[in-house]
Structure formats: C-alpha cells, structure tokens
Amino acid sequence: MSAAPATERTLQPAAWRRALGPMAVAVILLSVVLQEPVAGLLPPDTPRWALFLAIAVPIVAAVAIGLSIAYPRVRVGADGALVVRARRVAPSEVVGIRRSVSSGGNAGYLVYTLETSNGGGIRVLVAGAPIRGLGIAELGVLREVIAASAIPVGADPSELERSFFAANLLASGRRIEADRRLVLRELDGLRGAPHRSDAEPAVSEQVAVPPMSASPSADATLQDDREAERQLSGAAGTRIFRRVALGLFALACLAAAVLLIVLVVMESLGTDFGAADEDPLTATMSFAILAALLTGILWAIAADLDDARRRALSREWLAAAPAEQLARGLPTPFHAAWMRAPGGRMAGLALLVLGMVALLAVIGGPVALAGSYAAPAVGIVATMVGVVLGGVALWLWFARRRAYARRVEWLLEIAGPRVREGDEPLAG
Structure with missing residues (x-):
C-alpha cells in the first residue's frame, strides 16, 4: 500500500481505535456471563484461553465492523476534498448537515451527518463517551471543511438555535437540520477557540467600541432572576x-x-x-x-x-408578569423544575417496575410450561399478560418522551432570549 501524501490530513480516524476501552470492558463482562453457555457448546477439554477467544473474537469483530460502517475513516486531501472509502467528495458537494445528540446512562454522543449533493451521507462522531470523539486537530480539520462547504446559513437563526437547544436537552438521538453558522460556532466552542463568523471582518478591521457596563435589559433580566429566587x-x-x-x-x-x-x-x-x-x-x-x-x-x-x-x-x-417581563423570558431559577419528563421520578420508577414485571412474566411463563411447575394454562396466561404489560410499558414510555419533548419546546419558547444569551448558543 502506498504511503499517503504528506499534505493529507485525518478528519475522522478509525472509530474502533477510539473504542478500545469499551470493547475491553464488553469482552470481560460478556466472557463472564457467556462462559458457561459457550463451554457447553465446545468439547470438554477446551482450554480456558480458547474459550475466551471463542467469546472475545466475535465480540471484537462485531463492534469493530459496526463502528467502521457507522463512522468510516475520513481524510482530507491537499485539494480539500474528503476521501471516504476511496471516494472523493469536494467541499462544494457537501450541501447539508444534520446533527444528533444522544445520551443514556454514562454514554453520550454528538454526531454530524454531512449530506452530499448525490444524496449520500458521511457520519462523523464529533464528541462522545465512552467512545471518544475527535481530537482538537481533527475538530480543526472538520471546521475547515464545513467553512468551505455549500451548507447554507439558515434564514431564521432563532428557530435553528431553538432546535439546537431542544436536541441538547432531549438527547434522544434524533437528527435535526443545522446550518453552517451554528455548527461552526459549536466547533469553535469544542475546540476552546474564540468564535468569529465568516461574515465578520478581521479583528484589526473592526471599529473599536469602548467597554460598557451591563445594558438596561441585562440589569432587568438579573433583577427578574433575583426576584424568582426570592419567591422560591x-x-x-x-x-x-x-x-x-x-x-x-x-x-x-x-x-x-x-x-x-x-x-x-x-x-x-x-x-x-x-x-x-x-x-x-x-x-x-x-x-x-x-x-x-x-x-x-x-x-x-x-x-x-x-x-x-x-x-x-x-x-x-407568568400569569402576573407584565409584557416587558414576558418579553425577557421566564427567569432562569424556574427552568430546572421543567427539565424532567411529566410525572417526575415516581412515574419513571413506576414504568421501570411495570417493565420488570412484564419481563418476569414473559420469561416465567415459558419456564413454567417447560418445567411443568404449574398448569399449562398458568404458563400461557402469564406469557400473554407479560406481552400485554410489555406493550403497555413501551406505549407509556414513548408517550412520556413525546410529552417531555413538548414540555422542552414550550420551555424554550417561554424562556425567550435567555436561551440565546452569550457567545455560545449551545452552552446549555
């Protein structure tokens, strides 16, 4: 294989290399869980190291292949074109970008999908844990590609920023349309670099503006927050x-x-x-x-x-506030109470218990039938009840997620300019 040109840079390295830690943990845990079942399928004199390999190799291969398919290696040539699986994509062919944020347990990921003019897409794992995202240098390469792309700038920045915040708060993994301006701003934040829009003049060309104290609107917003704190x-x-x-x-x-x-x-x-x-x-x-x-x-x-x-x-x-206060948005101390799905923690616990009961019934029914622990009718009824309860639990879970999405959208609307304060719109 010929060496890559010296000017070629990596935008996204092989994803499996960034997942070595999680793969090692998965192999260890699954080797403990699957040790006895797999040993029963192999000859009795199979050594332990062979048993371990029989479990580890398929797991590592499945994870590595899956990650390589989902997040391919991406390089940028000397001419700025993206090289993905021997296919070259010019920056002008990148015409759109979708952004998704997912979170669950101790895992969280930010993914960009670069849409090309021929209808294809290139997925980039920008940030994440436990599978690592891009490094600082790679984020810089990604920023250059997006800055040179044909991704449009949205006509309604406030609506796009609201979508950004909703995606961050919901962290459901749903992909939403983004525009070049906000993505560049987010990448600058991830790199720890000051943001300057491509449309802004260089710093030396800007007109010097003397420092000012907080504006009257900022003082009024701070006063609203203090009053809300007193109420609480x-x-x-x-x-x-x-x-x-x-x-x-x-x-x-x-x-x-x-x-x-x-x-x-x-x-x-x-x-x-x-x-x-x-x-x-x-x-x-x-x-x-x-x-x-x-x-x-x-x-x-x-x-x-x-x-x-x-x-x-x-x-x-909200009911007592005058128009000028409503225009400044719901005070920040009130926001946290709305940042939970309807029903709160007890509804989540009830859903968990319902799901566990359904799972036990679905497993226990066939076990009772196979082991003759009870009359056949009992096993059949238990299985049917488990299936029904499982369906109800899933329906309630999705309904709760939809209600939470509506609540977040309402909060972003009623919070007004507060969700867009500061230089970084994605800080929340």
Whole structure:
C-alpha cells in the first residue's frame, strides 16, 4: 500500500481505535456471563484461553465492523476534498448537515451527518463517551471543511438555535437540520477557540467600541432572576423536605455498602451466614437495603413535590408578569423544575417496575410450561399478560418522551432570549 501524501490530513480516524476501552470492558463482562453457555457448546477439554477467544473474537469483530460502517475513516486531501472509502467528495458537494445528540446512562454522543449533493451521507462522531470523539486537530480539520462547504446559513437563526437547544436537552438521538453558522460556532466552542463568523471582518478591521457596563435589559433580566429566587426561597418547605430525604437516602446507601463489604470480607475468611431470621448481620443487611429503597422512594416523592411547587410558582409568575417581563423570558431559577419528563421520578420508577414485571412474566411463563411447575394454562396466561404489560410499558414510555419533548419546546419558547444569551448558543 502506498504511503499517503504528506499534505493529507485525518478528519475522522478509525472509530474502533477510539473504542478500545469499551470493547475491553464488553469482552470481560460478556466472557463472564457467556462462559458457561459457550463451554457447553465446545468439547470438554477446551482450554480456558480458547474459550475466551471463542467469546472475545466475535465480540471484537462485531463492534469493530459496526463502528467502521457507522463512522468510516475520513481524510482530507491537499485539494480539500474528503476521501471516504476511496471516494472523493469536494467541499462544494457537501450541501447539508444534520446533527444528533444522544445520551443514556454514562454514554453520550454528538454526531454530524454531512449530506452530499448525490444524496449520500458521511457520519462523523464529533464528541462522545465512552467512545471518544475527535481530537482538537481533527475538530480543526472538520471546521475547515464545513467553512468551505455549500451548507447554507439558515434564514431564521432563532428557530435553528431553538432546535439546537431542544436536541441538547432531549438527547434522544434524533437528527435535526443545522446550518453552517451554528455548527461552526459549536466547533469553535469544542475546540476552546474564540468564535468569529465568516461574515465578520478581521479583528484589526473592526471599529473599536469602548467597554460598557451591563445594558438596561441585562440589569432587568438579573433583577427578574433575583426576584424568582426570592419567591422560591419563600416556599422552602418542600426544598427542606427534599434535602432531608436525600440525606437519609445517602446514609442508607452508605450503610448498605459498608455492610456488604463487611459480609463479603467475612465470607471470604470462612464465615458462613444464615438466613435473615437466624443471623443478625444478614438481618441488618436486609434492613439496610430496605431502608435504602424506602428512603429513595421518599426522596423521589419529595423531589417531585418540590419541582411541582416550583412549576406552580413559575406559572404564577407568568400569569402576573407584565409584557416587558414576558418579553425577557421566564427567569432562569424556574427552568430546572421543567427539565424532567411529566410525572417526575415516581412515574419513571413506576414504568421501570411495570417493565420488570412484564419481563418476569414473559420469561416465567415459558419456564413454567417447560418445567411443568404449574398448569399449562398458568404458563400461557402469564406469557400473554407479560406481552400485554410489555406493550403497555413501551406505549407509556414513548408517550412520556413525546410529552417531555413538548414540555422542552414550550420551555424554550417561554424562556425567550435567555436561551440565546452569550457567545455560545449551545452552552446549555
């Protein structure tokens, strides 16, 4: 294979190289889980290292191939053309860009899809964890490509910025249209570089403007925020209840963790533990787990009540505010209470319990039939109930996501200029 030209630069390196850590974790965890089932499929005298390879190789191959397909290696030639799988794409052929933000658990990703004039697309993993995004140098190359592209600048910047914020807050992975100006601004923020629009003159050509103190509108906005803080501090009952419940929950979790460590150490030293009604330490551990569960539910209820109170105060503010205050937008202290799906934490917990019950029923029904643990009708009914409950749980989950999207869109609308304050529109 011939060496790449010295002037060729990398925009997106091979994605599997940025996923070595997650792949190693996945291999270790799945090798533990799948060890016994896979061993049953192989000859009894199969060595452990061969068993490990039999599990690891397919996992690594599947992840590496999948990532290579989703996020191909992209290089930029000396003429500025993108080289993707031996295909060359001139910057003028990049005519659109879609942006998606996804988040779940400890993972989060920002992905750009560069749309070409022939209807194709090039996916770029811009930022992410645990799979890493682009480095500083690669972000700079991406910025140059987008600046030289034919991606249009939107006619309605406020609507595009609202879409940016909605995508950030929802983090659902849905791709939305973006424009060149906001994408360049975001890339500058990711690189830690000051942003200057392509349409702005160079710094030396700009007219010097003497520094000014905060504008009257900024002072009024700050005053609105302080007044909102005073309103919230006046309704401190639910907030105190929330903090006390959180403290109890943290203490219960700490006690359960300490007891678990003690039990594991004692068992490793040869101590045998009986049932909860026979062994004091086992009973204490069970009580600590129950206390953590109950205080967690108590905290969820307290937090939901506190958020509901804050939302009620924000509605009162909107109902009483004059036109000039409404034009400045809903004060920032009221925003956090709206940043949760309708129903709050308890609705999320109820959905989780419903999903677990459905899963247990779907698994338990066929197990009861196969093992003759109950009458055939019981297994059939349990399976059908599990399927129905699973369908209901999925429908409620999607309905809740849609309701949350509507709430976020409403908040972005009612917050007004506050969501677009500062140089970086994506800071929220």
